[in-house]
Amino acid sequence: MDVENMYYHGRINVPYKWYVGATGSRFLVGLRDGKEFWGITCPKCGKVYVPPLKTCPECFVPNEEWVRLADTGTVESFTVAHYSNGVSPSDIPYVLGLIKMDGADGSFLHYIGDADPADVKVGMRVKAVFADERTGNIMDIKHFAPVNE
Amino acid sequence: MGKRVAVVGFGQTKGRSSRKDVNGQELINEAVVTALQDAELTIRDIDAIVIGNMDHFEGINYVDTWSVEGAGGVMKPIFKVTTGGTTGTTVAMSAYYHVASGMFDRVLAIGWEKNSESDTTGAIITAFDPVWERPNLGGAVAGLAIEASKYMSNYGVTERDGARVAVRERLHALNNPYAHLHQEWMKGIPVDQLVDLIVGSEQNVMLAYPLRMSDMCPRTDGAAAAVFASEDVAEKIAPIPAWVLSTVNRHNFALAGDVDMDRNTTMAKASKKAFEKAGIKEPLKEIDVCELYLPYSYAGLKWMEDYGFCEYGEGPKLLWDGVTDMDGELPVNPSGGVMSSNAIGATALIRVGEAATQVMGKAGTRQVPKDVNIAFATGFGGCYWADVMILGRRKPA
Amino acid sequence: MEKVGIVGVGQTIYERRKTDTFAELVFEACTSALADAGIGIQDIDNVVTVSNDFWDGRTISSMAIQDAAGAWEKDVSTVEGDGIFGALYGMMRTLSGSFDTTLIVSHVKGSEGNMNLITNAMFDPIYQRHLGVDATTSAALQARAYMEKTGATEEDFARVSVKNHGNGVNNPFAQIRKKISLEDVLNSRKISEPLKLYDCSPISDGAAAIVLSNEKGLARFKKDPVWILGVGHCSDSYSLGYRDLTFPRALQAAAGKAFASAGIKNPLKELDVAEIADAYSYMELIWYEGFGFAAEGAGADLIRSGATAMDGALPVNPSGGLLSAHPVLVAGLARIVEATLQLRGEAGDRQVKGAKKALAHGINGPCGQSHGVFVLGA
Numbered sequence: 050m051d052v053e054n055m056y057y058h059g060r061i062n063v064p065y066k067w068y069v070g071a072t073g074s075r076f077l078v079g080l081r082d083g084k085e086f087w088g089i090t091c092p093k094c095g096k097v098y099v100p101p102l103k104t105c106p107e108c109f110v111p112n113e114e115w116v117r118l119a120d121t122g123t124v125e126s127f128t129v130a131h132y133s134n135g136v137s138p139s140d141i142p143y144v145l146g147l148i149k150m151d152g153a154d155g156s157f158l159h160y161i162g163d164a165d166p167a168d169v170k171v172g173m174r175v176k177a178v179f180a181d182e183r184t185g186n187i188m189d190i191k192h193f194a195p196v197n198e
Numbered sequence: 199m200g201k202r203v204a205v206v207g208f209g210q211t212k213g214r215s216s217r218k219d220v221n222g223q224e225l226i227n228e229a230v231v232t233a234l235q236d237a238e239l240t241i242r243d244i245d246a247i248v249i250g251n252m253d254h255f256e257g258i259n260y261v262d263t264w265s266v267e268g269a270g271g272v273m274k275p276i277f278k279v280t281t282g283g284t285t286g287t288t289v290a291m292s293a294y295y296h297v298a299s300g301m302f303d304r305v306l307a308i309g310w311e312k313n314s315e316s317d318t319t320g321a322i323i324t325a326f327d328p329v330w331e332r333p334n335l336g337g338a339v340a341g342l343a344i345e346a347s348k349y350m351s352n353y354g355v356t357e358r359d360g361a362r363v364a365v366r367e368r369l370h371a372l373n374n375p376y377a378h379l380h381q382e383w384m385k386g387i388p389v390d391q392l393v394d395l396i397v398g399s400e401q402n403v404m405l406a407y408p409l410r411m412s413d414m415c416p417r418t419d420g421a422a423a424a425v426f427a428s429e430d431v432a433e434k435i436a437p438i439p440a441w442v443l444s445t446v447n448r449h450n451f452a453l454a455g456d457v458d459m460d461r462n463t464t465m466a467k468a469s470k471k472a473f474e475k476a477g478i479k480e481p482l483k484e485i486d487v488c489e490l491y492l493p494y495s496y497a498g499l500k501w502m503e504d505y506g507f508c509e510y511g512e513g514p515k516l517l518w519d520g521v522t523d524m525d526g527e528l529p530v531n532p533s534g535g536v537m538s539s540n541a542i543g544a545t546a547l548i549r550v551g552e553a554a555t556q557v558m559g560k561a562g563t564r565q566v567p568k569d570v571n572i573a574f575a576t577g578f579g580g581c582y583w584a585d586v587m588i589l590g591r592r593k594p595a
Numbered sequence: 596m597e598k599v600g601i602v603g604v605g606q607t608i609y610e611r612r613k614t615d616t617f618a619e620l621v622f623e624a625c626t627s628a629l630a631d632a633g634i635g636i637q638d639i640d641n642v643v644t645v646s647n648d649f650w651d652g653r654t655i656s657s658m659a660i661q662d663a664a665g666a667w668e669k670d671v672s673t674v675e676g677d678g679i680f681g682a683l684y685g686m687m688r689t690l691s692g693s694f695d696t697t698l699i700v701s702h703v704k705g706s707e708g709n710m711n712l713i714t715n716a717m718f719d720p721i722y723q724r725h726l727g728v729d730a731t732t733s734a735a736l737q738a739r740a741y742m743e744k745t746g747a748t749e750e751d752f753a754r755v756s757v758k759n760h761g762n763g764v765n766n767p768f769a770q771i772r773k774k775i776s777l778e779d780v781l782n783s784r785k786i787s788e789p790l791k792l793y794d795c796s797p798i799s800d801g802a803a804a805i806v807l808s809n810e811k812g813l814a815r816f817k818k819d820p821v822w823i824l825g826v827g828h829c830s831d832s833y834s835l836g837y838r839d840l841t842f843p844r845a846l847q848a849a850a851g852k853a854f855a856s857a858g859i860k861n862p863l864k865e866l867d868v869a870e871i872a873d874a875y876s877y878m879e880l881i882w883y884e885g886f887g888f889a890a891e892g893a894g895a896d897l898i899r900s901g902a903t904a905m906d907g908a909l910p911v912n913p914s915g916g917l918l919s920a921h922p923v924l925v926a927g928l929a930r931i932v933e934a935t936l937q938l939r940g941e942a943g944d945r946q947v948k949g950a951k952k953a954l955a956h957g958i959n960g961p962c963g964q965s966h967g968v969f970v971l972g973a
Contacts (some may be wrong), residue, residue, distance in 0.1 A: 051947075054614040057328055057329045059652060061254060063254055063257065063316055063317055063320045065257040065720070066314070066316070067222075067256075067315055067619040067948045068216075068219075068220065068314070068315065070220045071220070072224070073221060098837070102834075103220070103224045103268075104224075106272045106837075107272060109241045125740065125836075126743070128736050128738075128739060128788055128789075129785075129787070130735070130786075130788075131785045131786060132730050132786060134711030134712060134727055134729055136724070136726075137729075138727065145728060145732050145736065147835065154837070157833065157836055158689035158722070158723050158726060158835055158836060159726065160726065171739065171740075171743045184719075187721070187722050187726070187781075190759035199692050200690060200691040200693065221721065252654055252655060253647070253649055254649075254654045254760050255654075257716065257719065258716065259714070260647075260675075260676065260960050262675075262959065262960075263959055263965050264719070266830050266831075266832060266833050266964075267832060272831065273829060275828045275829055275830070276830045276965065277676055277680040277683070277684070278674065279672055281652075281672065282658060288673070292672065292684065292687075296687055298687070299688070299689075300597075300690060301686075301687060301826075321654050322654060324611065325653060325654040325658065378813070448670075449661050449666060449671055451662070454663075464652065579655070580655075583658065
């Protein structure tokens with residue numbers, strides 16, 4: 050028997066309020082109030098984590114010493130994205146990058162801007178560009194822009 | 199033939215309405231570190247991890263991969279199980295099967311929840327069928343209210359009976375440093391008077407007849423972790439391991455409208471089978487302590503009948519006779535239970551952990567005043583998912 | 596350790612927009628696996644379902660398929676993640692002494708949700724999710740990092756796509772059955788550079804199920820089982836920037852464990868067929884290295900050599916892989932189904948002649964963070 054297949058539109062709309070925790074809050078407050086990058090160090094392996102982790106995942110001990118980092122880094126990887134998913138920028142194409150901040154042991158995920166996507170390269174030096182209105186979240190960094198050193 | 203399995207360590211965070219100082223991974227880490235300390239192990243000793251929670255309660259997809267930094271799961275086998283309110287026992291059972299299979303010797307089970315970060319009811323509404331049920335069925339309270347009023351009408355049970363359960367749970371919670379609710383004002387007031395106060399209080403808002411605020415569980419931020427070990431290593435780790443004697447679950451569910459509201463059928467079936475497997479013939483006599491997932495007061499009456507601790511309709515008598523109090527024949531929820539602390543993903547694992555802690559004799563101020571040879575733990579989920587685990591001091595046959 | 600055998604497999608056809616509900620897909624896969632095993636649901640001692648609340652659009656979504664999976668009056672549990680982890684848990688339960696037979700089923704209706712938003716939700720809500728990163732853009736970051744390290748090119752990625760799409764033509768269960776050329780891939784629409792449309796797997800609906808039995812339970816079955824010779828699973832760290840995206844050490848660990856149990860020293864030589872998680876074309880090359888089919892950094896050399904083509908030393912993804920049908924969550928279980936059919940000699944036009952040892956693989960999390968590996972033998 051032929052039947053008209055019905056469907057039902059829905060949306061799961063649950064509000065969330067994710068606590069950053071004291072460790073991460075210190076990092077976000079640094080961005081907001083002083084345009085500063087703070088990392089935290091594992092006392093055992095010496096790795097510097099940015100954004101900060103309360104415990105070192107490899108050594109499984111609490112991280113201790115805070116270190117102030119420069120706002121510059123090197124592009125480890127990047128992608129030029131040609132679509133928007135509704136959360137990402139609607140202005141396409143945009144560039145998403147993994148940026149190794151100077152003095153950190155891993156990379157930081159953010160946008161790369163003020164550059165022609167065709168010119169972005171791995172190994173490129175970049176510097177954080179901060180938002181004028183900063184509220185204490187990851188968007189206090191507008192993007193990272195190329196620098197000539 | 200599978201291996202024998204025991205719980206050899208347990209850790210939990212103190213239940214709070216909100217933990218603003220930590221994010222989810224950091225909360226998980228606290229429970230893991232505590233459980234490892236309890237078992238005197240390091241994360242290097244752990245062979246595999248199993249974790250659980252409900253996605254929409256935290257708004258995080260693939261929690262097993264998101265949590266590894268806090269859980270200690272970097273470069274370890276890990277996966278996630280989830281079944282709703284029963285998630286904590288589901289995690290415990292999964293850890294049990296990890297070990298019983300002979301594939302892993304020391305397995306960490308983790309349950310957690312940060313209720314403060316979302317609208318739990320908003321998430322629970324989405325559990326129901328989007329086409330047939332979601333438009334007209336709401337949250338957890340209404341379904342339980344229907345169950346309670348039916349039970350009251352079937353057996354002539356009163357609101358005072360319900361309140362008596364709440365009194366027991368909250369008096370017990372006063373002995374438990376990890377419980378979320380500590381109602382200090384209850385100290386020193388006779389039980390009858392407490393029941394009268396609760397039933398007569400105008401501040402005790404009616405949510406859905408017969409359920410008032412005092413009949414419900416709180417919303418808690420918390421995490422728990424337990425270490426399960428095989429017979430090859432358990433006795434080297436713990437002076438008194440809590441051996442798993444049996445574990446069973448049932449979940450006969452299609453649509454909410456078809457649920458038997460007269461009896462908690464799945465819980466009855468799962469417990470009966472678990473008692474049989476553990477060789478328990480007279481549950482009331484043979485079990486020394488219970489940590490039951492009683493999400494609201496009337497479950498502490500009706501479900502006692504379904505477990506087979508008394509005849510149908512005799513739940514209230516068992517309760518008023520003091521049988522389930524700390525010094526009774528069958529102490530129920532020395533921890534204060536779910537009604538005193540409810541970090542949903544962790545709640546059922548806390549039942550198992552508390553039962554194991556009683557067997558190990560490590561329950562401190564909430565240790566029941568007798569030898570614990572057999573402890574009974576359960577998990578319950580809103581779609582009548584029923585999990586049961588029986589722990590004992592003697593190695594199973 | 597006691598042995599576990601696969602005694603029944605079933606899968607639906609994978610399509611873009613199935614009109615059946617996900618519970619109906621579960622029922623189809625389960626009845627198909629039971630029929631294949633020649634038993635009824637009464638011969639199943641317990642059930643493991645696999646589902647994910649985000650993909651199903653329901654909280655505790657596994658409660659909605661218990662009846663369809665035949666879990667009534669049985670012990671049942673739910674794994675959330677790729678189906679390979681459901682199979683792992685099913686194996687544990689089969690060996691535990693509590694049950695002799697286990698039914699494992701996984702389902703997804705990818706077409707009903709929004710893949711980009713669902714996978715955006717697996718990223719850290721505080722530091723990453725706002726940026727809109729999802730499965731595809733994060734994969735692109737991994738692909739680029741791998742190219743930088745190894746010298747692999749977009750053309751090498753395209754070779755994977757061409758090979759797997761070519762294989763998919765032979766698979767009646769595949770969603771995309773279309774032979775394509777290197778030019779087709781290289782000229783396809785840019786999605787997230789270096790990834791183009793044909794580097795990405797499609798969004799599929801479908802379900803798969805398997806029946807496991809321990810040695811005691813085998814008396815219930817007529818057919819010879821396909822044996823599980825070894826398994827392993829392992830997760831790398833979560834933070835994208837603090838994980839070496841270019842070499843899958845977690846896969847190396849998981850595969851190492853599975854190969855050790857199976858007594859395999861040279862996987863490229865000793866395995867006859869492999870079904871691995873090529874959610875994006877480049878992933879297959881990275882996984883080659885993790886499995887040890889190729890030395891670190893030499894994944895591209897292996898695809899260029901033709902060794903993983905249907906007529907090569909180790910055909911990889913004769914089914915067409917995930918590039919031809921990607922039912923998320925079902926993917927790893929479907930790889931086990933395919934590997935089983937190969938070892939039974941029942942893989943039709945996609946059969947690798949005389950296959951005796953097979954590999955199945957599934958992944959969880961961003962950029963293949965967590966891996967599950969099965970080695971099967973006839």
